[in-house]
Amino acid sequence: MRHGLSVPCFGTGLDAARVAVWARAAEDAGWDGFFLWDHLFAFADGPVDVVDPFIALTAAACATTTIRLGTLVTPLPRRRPLVVARQTVTLDRLSGGRLVLGVGSGAGPFEWEFVGEEPDPATRGDMLDEHLDLLARLWSGEPVRHEGRFYRVAGPDWAGLCHPPPLQQPRIPVWVGGTWPGTRPFTRAACWDGVVPMRVDGSWSVADTAAVVARMRDLGAGAEAPFEVAVPGESDPRDDRRATTFAEHAGAGATWWVEAIHPWRYGDPERGEWNLDAMQGRIEAGP
Template sequence: MRFGVSLPCFGTDVDAAVIADWAHTAEAAGWDGFFLWDHLFAFADGPIDVVDPWIALTAAACATSRIRLGTLVTPLPRRRPVVVARQTVTLDRLSGGRLTLGVGSGAFPFEWDYVGEEGDHRTRGEMLDEHLDLLDRLWTGEPVRHEGRHYRAAGPEWSAICYPPPLQRPRVPVWVGGSWPGTRPFVRAARWDGVVPMRDGPWEVAHTAAVAARMRELRGDLTGFDIAVPGESSGSDAARGELHAAHADAGATWWIEAVHPWRTDLPDRDWVHVARGRLEAGP
């Protein structure tokens, strides 16, 4: 099992330079992955600093050489497929093939209804599926013609060519996020390269085992497929190795350490330094 950290793209004094420092710190401490949330607004009354995760991850890519980078998760229905193709390919090539794209259909009305985006959750799911299929084709670097219900990349005697393709083959790995237990997100995830299950409350070993069983049922074979489970562990907790091993035995391939200001076990002080301290402690 590999170990990643997941951090908000917002917080007091958080900027792209801080994100780059966090990523460098995480790599030096032995983490395998560094992932940012993708939100437009902070989860509290402002003003609170918010950074664009893609620009911040570009800074992180320039500050690191080994650690895997990505978003957990990007709500694709509020982004344009051709723009996402350009951004992901650019970052994948800049990082030397270290990008993972986490995706979801999104939540919270202040990032959808209140800013004029699609408010219906089922429609966003349809948009997500169409977006992913189109993005996968755009990543080939070959001519693409697409005229779908929600997206278009076609014109008279014209096809979209997003060249060059990503450095990774056959594509940038796609992990699909979804609330557990659920149906549609996990059926969707089975078609791609990994799943990022979420739930309200603690994530238990039994949940990991249930997700692994569901993915095995849907895919038939989990070879090359990632199950990235959420969790919280203390860098000074001697028992964390047993916790990690239990999830690995249950089917997890990644432990994603959630590092955020709402953790009650982290010091209640300057968030930038608190987060850095947890990263320095390693997995």
């Protein structure tokens, strides 16, 4: 099982330069992946600094050489497929083929209906499915014609050609996020390269990992290609049991442990406490 970090794209004092420092520290400390959230606003009263994850990951790519980089997760329905294709291919090639694209349909009214985006979650799910199918075709480096319900790449005697293709083949890995024990996100994930489950009603357990692995197996995930199961968690480097915890999740079928490095572990953002130094300390402590 590999070990990654999940880091917010917001926080007082956070900028792309600090993200690059953290990514380099993560690589030096032995982490295998560095993943940024993708949000437009902070989850606290402002003013709070927010970075664009793709620009910040570009800085991280320039500061590192081996660690996997990506978003967990990008709500694709509020991003245009052609723009995402250009951003992801550019970043994948810049990083030497280290990009992972985590995706989801998104939640929270302040990033949807409050800013004029699609308010209906089911419709966003439909948009996500069409977006992913189109994105995979755009990554092919071949001409694409598409006239769908939500997106279009077509004109009279014209098809869109996004060149060059990503460095990774057959495509940049796509991991699909979803709240467990939902249905649609996990059915979607089985069609791609990995699943990123989460809970909103408590901490993640080994039983949850085993249940997700069984669900994905029943849906046929991994039958023809390797499939990643990236489970969430928080560990304390002073805890002698953490190696046992990792082993239990790996034994249940997890392929990634994604450590949550967020400010709520080290302060109270609602009161203006953004302890980025403590977050960096956990990164530097390693898995």
